[in-house]
Amino acid sequence: MLFWTSLILALSLRLALAQSGAEHSVTASAPQGDLLFLLDSSASVSHYEFSRVRDFVGQLVSAMPFGSGAVRASLVHVGSQPYTEFTFDQYSSGQAVQDAIRVASQRMGDTNTGLALAYAKEQLFAAVAGARPGVPKVLVWVTDGGSSDPVGPPMQELKDLGVTIFIVSTGRGNLLELLAAASAPAEKHLHFVDVDDLHIIAPELRDSITDAMQPQQQLRASEVLSNGFRLTWPPLLTADSGYYVLELMPSDKLVATRRQQLPGNATSWIWTDLNPDTDYEVVLLPESNVHLLRPQRVRVRTLQEEAGPERIIISHTRPRSLRISWAPALGPDSILGYHIQLGPLRGGSAQRVEVPAGHNSTTIQGLTPGTAYLVTVTAAFRSGRERALSAKACTAPGERTRAPQSVRSVGG
Known part of the structure; x- marks a missing residue:
């Protein structure tokens, strides 16, 4: 009888602990x-x-x-x-x-x-x-x-x-x-x-x-660029209760870990001078004799390096139209699109055309025959930066069609 009583008590205790653990798990999450x-x-x-x-x-x-x-x-x-x-x-x-x-x-x-x-x-x-x-x-x-x-x-x-x-x-x-x-x-x-x-x-x-x-999810990364990003976290400490240590560890083990100490009232930090297209692990260490706080971690991958168009090609030149093509900008995942601006070299109104990301050519209509133009192709990136390249182009005189021509860039 004593055996069965002990067994029942043990099973009841195990069940109670399991339920307690389940409830604790729900509360923790x-x-x-x-x-x-x-x-x-x-x-x-x-x-x-x-x-x-x-x-x-x-x-x-x-x-x-x-x-x-x-x-x-x-x-x-x-x-x-x-x-x-x-x-x-x-x-x-x-x-x-x-x-x-x-x-x-x-x-x-x-x-x-x-x-x-x-x-x-x-x-x-x-x-x-x-x-x-x-x-x-x-x-x-x-x-x-x-x-x-x-x-x-x-x-x-x-x-x-x-x-x-x-x-x-x-x-x-x-x-x-x-x-x-x-x-x-x-x-x-x-x-x-x-x-x-x-x-x-x-x-x-x-x-x-x-x-x-x-x-x-308290430690967050935002404003991620090819060479840096911003970190933010809620106020875990105060200026009088402790300080933070930030550690930045790149996936490339040959590159040394970077550390930064910040006051207890800090809630943000911007890492700069980083390598493009690289994984980084960030650890936020709250150091305090008043509060016991666990480290927080976040993994961030910088964007590919932002490089604008490297070459502009003018083709299908006709008296009132021409086609503009360019080598796509590097970092395709970070490209929002392209702005194409074309205006007469000797003054006059300019045309502006928007080209979505993933395309690298467009045809401009309504031009003046036998006229020299300045073409500027600008790559717009998600970071807010822009990279531009310019070239000269000339429409055909009269109604004749000229063979495609490769144009050397005159600026960037």
């Missing part, structure tokens, strides 16, 4: 972070549109885990002055957050988004607003696309502090401005959608927000 919603509450948004956005935000938070060790949320309105609807520590359950969103009122006024972003930065890192040190920070900005003040500088400050930026635009907006403001990659962090179709993107956006709150 649960998202944790401070999530701030920035809603356009100005007069540029109709009451109907605001109500649809409010429903959308409620749908986003409906399946998120809330609590002191999970997600906390705050809502800030964009208007003439920023206004906090509720702080991070005001509600501890998902239902309470949804109820607070449901009763939020539109503030009206101007669309001073830049001012609200500067205010949001304070909220995300202020203990008085319930912000927690050492957890991922996420900002979800829902806008109709316009702003009365600049958003670029305050948004970059947020990204430099390690904040992940999601943007949902229900209007047309400035594509280039929104692309620059959202975190990379844009296809994951920037959404253009009609206000009545917001519910369609809610599940995908909620998953992306959850991914951004996973602890192992």
Whole structure:
């Protein structure tokens, strides 16, 4: 009898430990972070549109885990002055957050988004607003696309502090401005959608927000070029509680590991003078006598070296048209496309043609017979850099056709 009692107790204990381990595993992988919603509450948004956005935000938070060790949320309105609807520590359950969103009122006024972003930065890192040190920070900005003040500088400050930026635009907006403001990659962090179709993107956006709150993804690389990249991480330490050591290890074992020591209030660093098309492993080591923090790692591959067109060939020259071909730029994965500009050497209006990546020729029409032109082929890279090469070309006089000619470049 004693044997069977002991066996049952042992099996019960093993089952309890297994269940405890499973529960611990779920808790460890649960998202944790401070999530701030920035809603356009100005007069540029109709009451109907605001109500649809409010429903959308409620749908986003409906399946998120809330609590002191999970997600906390705050809502800030964009208007003439920023206004906090509720702080991070005001509600501890998902239902309470949804109820607070449901009763939020539109503030009206101007669309001073830049001012609200500067205010949001304070909220995300202020203990008085319930912000927690050492957890991922996420900002979800829902806008109709316009702003009365600049958003670029305050948004970059947020990204430099390690904040992940999601943007949902229900209007047309400035594509280039929104692309620059959202975190990379844009296809994951920037959404253009009609206000009545917001519910369609809610599940995908909620998953992306959850991914951004996973602890192992705190150290991030962005602005990757052929010779460097930017690193960002949330504030894990303070200037008084410790310091960071960054280690950069290239895949080429013959190249020495680089190290950089940074103060405890640092949240970003840019590595430069790196080799193109190379894998690097980065380790962030928080050193502190106050907090025990694990190292964080990220692997980054630099882009191929950006080199512009090396040769321009002019062919099929006719009195009013000619064909331009060029040797493709190096680094095809980083090419956005080509700009072709052609103008008379002796003055006059110039033509500009856009050619997509993957193509290396185009035919220009509507030219003047017997006229010398300057042709410039510019390769545009994803990094924002450009490489150009120029050559001379001449249309045929009258209606005769000249044989193809190879033209020597006159500049680059």
